[in-house]
Structures are given as structure tokens and as C-alpha cells.
Amino acid sequence: MVAESLCWIGVDWGSSHLRAWALDARGQVLARGGSERGMLSLTPDEYESALLNVIGDWLPDTSRRDVLVCGMAGARQGWREAAYLPVPTRLDALARSAVSPPCQDPRLRVRLLPGLCQTAPGHFDVMRGEETQLAGLIADDPDTSGFVCLPGTHAKWARLERGAMTRFTTFLTGELYALLARQSVLRHSVAHGQSAELLDDPGCHEAFVAAVRESLASPGDFSAHLFGLRAADLLDDNLPAGEGRAAHLAARLSGLVIGLELAGTRLPDPGVTPVGPVTLIGDAALCERYALALEAVGHTSRCLDGERAVLDGLALAHRALARQPLAE
Amino acid sequence: MVAESLCWIGVDWGSSHLRAWALDARGQVLARGGSERGMLSLTPDEYESALLNVIGDWLPDTSRRDVLVCGMAGARQGWREAAYLPVPTRLDALARSAVSPPCQDPRLRVRLLPGLCQTAPGHFDVMRGEETQLAGLIADDPDTSGFVCLPGTHAKWARLERGAMTRFTTFLTGELYALLARQSVLRHSVAHGQSAELLDDPGCHEAFVAAVRESLASPGDFSAHLFGLRAADLLDDNLPAGEGRAAHLAARLSGLVIGLELAGTRLPDPGVTPVGPVTLIGDAALCERYALALEAVGHTSRCLDGERAVLDGLALAHRALARQPLAE
Numbered sequence: 172m173v174a175e176s177l178c179w180i181g182v183d184w185g186s187s188h189l190r191a192w193a194l195d196a197r198g199q200v201l202a203r204g205g206s207e208r209g210m211l212s213l214t215p216d217e218y219e220s221a222l223l224n225v226i227g228d229w230l231p232d233t234s235r236r237d238v239l240v241c242g243m244a245g246a247r248q249g250w251r252e253a254a255y256l257p258v259p260t261r262l263d264a265l266a267r268s269a270v271s272p273p274c275q276d277p278r279l280r281v282r283l284l285p286g287l288c289q290t291a292p293g294h295f296d297v298m299r300g301e302e303t304q305l306a307g308l309i310a311d312d313p314d315t316s317g318f319v320c321l322p323g324t325h326a327k328w329a330r331l332e333r334g335a336m337t338r339f340t341t342f343l344t345g346e347l348y349a350l351l352a353r354q355s356v357l358r359h360s361v362a363h364g365q366s367a368e369l370l371d372d373p374g375c376h377e378a379f380v381a382a383v384r385e386s387l388a389s390p391g392d393f394s395a396h397l398f399g400l401r402a403a404d405l406l407d408d409n410l411p412a413g414e415g416r417a418a419h420l421a422a423r424l425s426g427l428v429i430g431l432e433l434a435g436t437r438l439p440d441p442g443v444t445p446v447g448p449v450t451l452i453g454d455a456a457l458c459e460r461y462a463l464a465l466e467a468v469g470h471t472s473r474c475l476d477g478e479r480a481v482l483d484g485l486a487l488a489h490r491a492l493a494r495q496p497l498a499e
Numbered sequence: 500m501v502a503e504s505l506c507w508i509g510v511d512w513g514s515s516h517l518r519a520w521a522l523d524a525r526g527q528v529l530a531r532g533g534s535e536r537g538m539l540s541l542t543p544d545e546y547e548s549a550l551l552n553v554i555g556d557w558l559p560d561t562s563r564r565d566v567l568v569c570g571m572a573g574a575r576q577g578w579r580e581a582a583y584l585p586v587p588t589r590l591d592a593l594a595r596s597a598v599s600p601p602c603q604d605p606r607l608r609v610r611l612l613p614g615l616c617q618t619a620p621g622h623f624d625v626m627r628g629e630e631t632q633l634a635g636l637i638a639d640d641p642d643t644s645g646f647v648c649l650p651g652t653h654a655k656w657a658r659l660e661r662g663a664m665t666r667f668t669t670f671l672t673g674e675l676y677a678l679l680a681r682q683s684v685l686r687h688s689v690a691h692g693q694s695a696e697l698l699d700d701p702g703c704h705e706a707f708v709a710a711v712r713e714s715l716a717s718p719g720d721f722s723a724h725l726f727g728l729r730a731a732d733l734l735d736d737n738l739p740a741g742e743g744r745a746a747h748l749a750a751r752l753s754g755l756v757i758g759l760e761l762a763g764t765r766l767p768d769p770g771v772t773p774v775g776p777v778t779l780i781g782d783a784a785l786c787e788r789y790a791l792a793l794e795a796v797g798h799t800s801r802c803l804d805g806e807r808a809v810l811d812g813l814a815l816a817h818r819a820l821a822r823q824p825l826a827e
Contacts, residue, residue, distance in 0.1 A: 288734055295730035325684070325726055341726040343683065350678045355671065356653070391718035391762030398653055398669040402623035406616055434719030 173201045173229040179237040180226055181485035184244035185300060186211050189221070190478075193229040198486045202229060210243035218250040219274055222281070230278045237492070238281045239485050241303035245270070245283035255288035255297060259337045262306040263313065265484075266491035284488055289339060296341050300481075301327045304452050307483030308475075309334045318438065319450040321477075322457045324349075328436050342432040351397065352424060360404035361424050362417035370459060374411060375422035379460075380467040382423045386430025387468055393431050400424060429464045441469035453477045501529045501557040507565040508554055509813035512572035513628060514539050517549070518806075521557040526814045530557060538571035546578040547602055550609070558606045565820070566609045567813050570628035573598070573611035583616035583625060587665045590634040591641065593812075594819035612816055617667060624669050628809075629655045632780050635811030636803075637662045646766065647778040649805075650785045652677075656764050670760040679725065680752060688732035689752050690745035698787060702739060703750035707788075708795040710751045714758025715796055721759050728752060757792045769797035781805040 178196040182189060187209035193202040208221040222238070230236060245253030251272035256264065269282040286299030301321050309315045314333045321327045324345035330338045352361045370376065386393060400420050403410060410416050439446055448471040451458040458474040465472045506524040510517060515537035521530040536549040550566070558564060573581030579600035584592065597610040614627030629649050637643045642661045649655040652673035658666045680689045698704065714721060728748050731738060738744050767774055776799040779786040786802040793800045 289730075290734055292735075293727075295727055295734045297730050297733055340723045341730070342722040343725040344722055346683050347722060347725075350682060354678060354682060355674050387719075390721065391715075391759065391765075393718065393721060393763070394670040394672055394675060394756070394759050395668045395763040397671040397675075399621075399623055402617075402625050402669070405625055406618055406623045407620075428722070431719065431722050435721070435723040437719075 174231040176201055177229055177231065177236060179239065179489055180229065181482060181489070182222070182226075182238060182240040182242075182244075183300060183303070183481050183485075184240050184242040184249075185209050186243050189225065189242075189244075191222075191225050192482060192485075193226070194482075194486070198482070200482070204229075210246060210249050213250075215250055215272075218244060218272065219276065219279070222279075223276060233278070235278055235280050237489060238279055239269075239284065239489050239492070240281060241265075241284040241481065241485060241488075242300035244272075245285060246299055249283075251283060253283040253285040256285045256302075258287055258289050258339065259332075259335050260287065261335045262302065262309050262331070262484075263334065263487060263491060265302060265306055266488040267495070269488070269492065282492060284485075287336065287339070294338075294340070296339055298327055298339065298341065301329075302336070303484035303488070304477060304480035305329055305331070305336060305484065306487050307480035307485075308450065308452075310483040310487045317447055317450060318436075319452065320436075320461060321452045322461050323453060326432055328432075340435065342435060344428050344432045348425060348428045351428070352421060355397075356401055357397065357420075357424065360401050360417065360420050362414065362421040370463065372415070372418065372422075374415065375418055376463075378419050379422040379426040379463065382426025383430040383433065383464045383467045386427045387433045390431050390434040393427065396427050397424075400427075425460065426464070429461065430468075433464065433468060438470060446470070448473045450475060452480045502559040504529055505557055505559065505564060507567065507817055508557065509810060509817070510550070510554075510566060510568040510570075510572075511628060511631070511809050511813075512568050512570040512577075513537050514571050517553065517570075517572075519550075519553050520810060520813075521554070522810075522814070526810070528810070532557075538574060538577050541578075543578055543600075546572060546600065547604065547607070550607075551604060561606070563606055563608050565817060566607055567597075567612065567817050567820070568609060569612045569631035569809065569813060569816075572600075573613060574627055577611075579611060581611040581613040584613045584630075586615055586617050586667065587663050588615065589663045590630065590637050590659070590812075591662065591815060591819060593630060593634055594816040595823070597816070597820065610820060612813075615664065615667070622666075622668075624667055626655055626667065626669065629657075630664070631812035631816070632805060632808035633657055633659070633664060633812065634815050635808035635813075636778065636780075638811040638815045645775055645778060646764070647780065648764075648789060649780045650789050651781060654760060656760075668763065670763060672756050672760045676753060676756045679756070680749060683725075684729055685725065685748075685752065688729050688745065688748050690742065690749040698791065700743070700746065700750075702743065703746055704791075706747050707750040707754040707791065710754025711758040711761065711792045711795045714755045715761045718759050718762040721755065724755050725752075728755075753788065754792070757789065758796075761792065761796060766798060774798070776801045778803060780808045 173193045176195045182191045190205040204225040244250045253270045265284045268285040287302045289296040319329045326342045326344045451474045462472045501521045504523045510519045518533040532553040572578045581598045593612045596613040615630045617624040647657045654670045654672045780803045790800045
């Protein structure tokens with residue numbers, strides 16, 4: 172059924188899993204698939220079968236289909252290396268550096284999109300996958316400008332100027348939060364998995380917002396604020412009792428690490444230089460939390476769905492590839 | 500042999516282990532002992548036998564001996580709670596708040612020293628054990644003033660003013676370093692256990708010093724600097740190859756977390772207000788590393804042995820107890 176209307180296939184292949192979409196000629200999603208066979212679990216010669224396990228049923232019997240892949244499959248330790256494109260670069264240039272991995276199945280024409288790197292001394296940085304979501308932003312408006320944030324384990328902030336990425340910075344925010352909440356001394360004080368309460372409970376909301384502001388205003392106190400969470404759990408009579416206490420402290424921890432990230436973005440003071448809405452791309456609950464943090468320090472934001480962004484970026488690259496000969 | 504000259508026994512009873520010293524009338528160490536039976540592994544009724552396993556052989560057959568204990572044995576979840584003494588407090592006041600846990604053995608007269616707490620809103624903090632090392636500083640000079648740092652898993656900074664502790668702050672430095680080096684994405688880039696190389700290898704030395712200065716100057720970049728270590732490992736051609744690379748990046752990581760701690764101490768600018776040497780108490784290698792960090796940002800320091808400090812503090816409390824009736 173998919174095979175009849177199938178025009179091409181988009182894939183976001185990460186470290187720990189892959190997601191794939193069957194797309195028609197107008198870019199509408201005909202089917203979705205995925206698996207846990209991420210880059211970290213595959214050797215180069217296992218990629219084709221891992222891909223066919225997910226998309227095999229979508230393919231027509233004979234004719235060839237384009238499969239456009241972003242993410243870690245193009246890493247050096249992936250299927251085949253699609254070398255990093257250095258910034259600054261236009262985001263519609265990704266397709267030009269796509270590489271084709273070897274495929275046995277004659278129905279597959281696979282292209283791997285490159286990641287981006289930044290090699291300014293002292294500002295080394297890399298991304299693989301997020302650049303395609305960012306490219307999705309310029310699918311409608313090739314001259315898009317502004318600040319974009321992709322929250323997550325390794326949160327990315329990018330500066331776009333008229334369709335080009337001029338600079339980006341990765342923060343260890345999500346990983347730092349998880350390590351502290353689950354494996355440090357704070358695990359005795361902090362609740363796990365509390366995104367729902369955070370936005371609903373007024374006390375948690377307030378604790379989160381206060382912590383964001385504190386971290387942004389005095390990032391040098393970050394390490395002391397961390398132990399302060401534990402000490403407050405032991406000493407602060409104003410904290411709620413029971414489960415509410417751990418949720419409150421988790422909200423504060425989340426605010427501290429996100430506030431530290433905001434300190435590192437060097438966003439201009441919104442009272443002096445409004446930067447327009449920051450674009451947040453990713454998981455809805457996490458983007459909502461970031462929107463709250465940004466609002467707490469005077470910035471506006473808009474949230475975009477992560478799947479929509481990566482599909483738009485893959486489609487932009489697919490259109491560009493249709494207009495150019497295969498890179499190799 | 501010990502029993503003949505034994506005057507009293509000092510114990511530092513931490514979360515994960517205990518250390519004990521047999522002392523003569525002049526405070527000289529007659530014998531040392533220890534075990535892994537820390538607070539976390541004991542219920543209240545197991546402390547006495549855990550103690551006797553270590554010090555039983557030192558005791559005379561009949562007469563009673565003082566056993567003075569600092570650290571986690573006095574925590575709420577320890578042998579018996581010795582409630583926190585709030586700061587500001589004179590450091591020679593610890594003995595006054597000592598408590599006596601129940602003992603079966605008639606040869607034991609045990610006293611547990613209290614920890615300290617700080618309850619200023621927003622600056623909640625606690626210590627148990629370090630206060631006795633700090634008390635050791637005023638054993639010779641009851642009017643000691645200055646900044647004192649006790650590096651470690653949870654590094655403590657204390658402000659002493661004429662023999663009183665007026666304020667202290669705990670930093671998660673050691674724990675943060677260990678989590679990042681061993682359990683984050685940085686574990687792929689950073690060497691484990693590299694205190695020796697750090698001070699010997701000129702490249703590591705330089706990387707450490709530069710990172711301390713960067714973190715102190717712009718603590719808001721801490722989270723970005725962390726991911727930058729990983730990116731530099733992938734992209735920076737100027738890094739050494741092989742094992743030297745991981746040691747270099749470990750030195751940089753250590754400098755980043757210690758520099759973040761220094762940012763939080765709010766030490767005055769040494770060019771404007773020299774504060775005199777910072778006193779470092781603890782493990783010699785770690786104190787040396789902190790001395791290097793302080794030197795890198797213009798501060799002088801002096802290192803004191805951690806065992807000497809705790810023995811001096813226990814002796815000070817023992818002399819005070821000898822002059823007062825038992826608290827209960």
C-alpha cells in the first residue's frame with residue numbers, strides 16, 4: 172500500500188535508535204518506522220540490513236528509491252563517513268556533501284548527510300542530526316535569522332543569519348541533570364522524572380523559575396548551589412514534606428542546569444536588545460520547560476515539533492539532490 | 500603495649516570508613532587503626548562492636564578511657580545524633596555539644612562531636628567531620644583568621660574570624676569531576692586517575708592552569724566547556740596523541756571544575772585585596788593541585804596534613820571535655 176505512493180524515504184539515525192518515514196511526492200508521511208539499532212550497536216556492514224528491517228516493506232519490488240539519512244550513520248564510526256561541514260555554512264548546502272554508502276539491494280539509493288563542525292580555537296564543537304532539523308527552518312524561508320535551541324542530553328544553540336549557521340554551542344545540560352539527579356549525593360533528595368509536576372504545581376514552577384534566574388545571575392555559584400540542594404533537604408523547614416519535597420528539589424535542580432546553559436548562550440539582555448523569539452525544536456514537554464525558563468529571564472520563544480523539523484530538513488536536502496548529480 | 504601509655508582515643512568516623520588513633524598524655528600517636536565499617540554500613544547498635552574491633556586491643560583491662568569521635572557517627576542516621584551547631588560559632592565550642600552514645604563495655608567513655616550547619620536562607624549548608632579539622636587550626640592560635648579549603652568529594656570552604664567560623668560553603672567538585680570523567684560522554688576522552696601526570700607533565704600543567712582561569716573568568720561557560728572537551732578530542736589537531744591526549748583532557752576537566760569552585764568562593768581579587776595564604780587541609784596530592792589552581796589566579800596557599808588537623812581538633816575538644824562535666 173505504501174509502495175504505490177512512495178516517493179522517497181527519510182531516516183534520522185541516531186546513536187541509540189533510528190526513525191524512518193515513508194514520504195509521497197508532496198512530502199506527506201505515508202508510514203513511520205523505527206528500531207533500537209542505533210550507531211553504537213552496528214558495524215558498517217550491518218547498516219543495510221538494519222535499514223531494510225525497518226523500511227523493507229515500504230519498497231516497491233523493482234524500482235529504486237532515494238533514502239536520505241541524517242545523524243550518526245554518517246559518523247566516522249558509522250555506516251560511511253560524511254565528513255563534517257565547517258561553519259559558517261548555509262543550511263541548504265548539506266545535500267552537496269552527502270555521501271553514498273555501499274548497498275547490495277538494487278532498490279536502495281542511500282545518501283548520508285554530513286554533520287557540522289566548528290573549529291575556532293577554544294570553540295570546538297560538533298553536531299550530527301540537529302543540522303538537518305535546523306535546515307528544516309529554512310525550508311519555507313531561505314533567509315531565516317535568529318537564535319535556535321534544541322534541548323536534550325546535549326543541548327544545542329545555533330545562531331542563524333539569513334539562512335546560514337554562523338555559530339553554535341553545545342551544552343551538557345541533559346546529561347548533567349541526569350547524572351546529578353540519579354547518581355550523585357542529590358539522588359537522595361531529588362525526584363526522578365518530574366516534567367509533569369514541574370509545570371502544573373505552583374511550588375515547583377516557582378522553584379524552577381527562581382533557580383533559572385539564580386544560575387543565570389551567578390553561574391559561579393553553580394557547584395555550591397548543587398550541594399545547597401542537599402543541605403536544604405536536611406535543614407529547610409519551608410520545603411514541602413513527602414513526595415512534594417523531592418519534586419520541588421528536582422524542579423530546582425532542573426532550573427539550575429538550564430539557567431547555567433542560558434548563562435553560556437550569551438543571549439543579549441532582553442531589556443536592551445530584544446532578539447525576537449528564540450526557536451525551540453524538540454520534545455514538546457522539554458521545549459515547554461525551556462520556554463518557561465526563557466520567559467523567566469525576559470525572552471520570548473516559539474516551539475517547533477522535532478519530527479516536523481527533521482522532515483522539513485530532509486525534504487529540503489532531497490529537493491536539492493534531485494537537482495544535482497550524485498556526489499560520488 | 501599501647502595500653503600502658505594510652506591516655507585517650509580519637510576517631511574520625513566517616514560515611515564509608517573509620518580511622519582511629521591511640522594517643523598518649525602528650526597527644527603523641529601510639530597506634531593507628533581503621534576499618535571499612537562506615538556510617539552507611541551500620542545500624543546504631545552495631546557501632547560499639549565496630550569500634551571495639553578496631554580499638555579493643557589498645558584498651559587497658561579495667562580502667563575507663565575517653566574515646567572522642569568526630570564525623571558521621573554523630574549524624575541522625577548514625578550512632579546517636581549530635582545535633583548540628585549553627586554558625587557562626589567559635590571552633591573551640593564543639594566539645595560543649597558532644598553527646599554520649601550508650602555503651603556496654605565499661606572501659607569505654609565515648610563522646611560524639613557535633614557537625615556544623617548554616618541556615619541562612621539560600622545558603623543552607625552542613626558539615627560533619629571537617630569542623631574538627633578546622634578546630635585543629637585554632638589549637639595553637641585561638642584567634643586564627645582566614646580562608647580555609649578542605650578539597651574532596653564535597654569540598655568545603657570556611658571563613659575563620661578570630662577563632663570563629665562565620666560562614667562556609669560546600670562545593671560538589673570532587674563528585675562532579677568523578678561523574679563527568681567516568682560516567683558522562685567525556686569518559687571516552689578523559690583519562691582516569693591522573694594526579695601524578697598533572698603536576699609533572701608541562702602540557703597537562705598548562706591545560707589545568709588555563710582551564711582554572713577560564714572557569715573562574717567565565718563560569719557561565721562551564722556546561723559548554725564540558726562538551727567542548729569532547730569536541731576538542733574529535734577536532735583539535737594541537738592536542739597530544741595517544742595516552743597524553745586523555746591525560747591532557749583530564750587535566751583540563753579538573754581545572755574546569757576547580758575553577759568553577761573558585762568562582763563560587765568569591766575570594767577577593769588578589770590584586771586589590773590580598774587575603775593572605777589560603778589554608779588547604781587534606782590529601783597531599785589534592786592540596787598540591789589546589790595550591791596550583793590558587794597560584795594560577797594570584798592567591799598564595801599553605802598545605803596542612805589532614806590527619807594532623809583532625810588530631811589537633813580532637814585534642815582541643817578532649818582538653819575542653821577534661822575541664823567540664825559530661826554534657827549528659
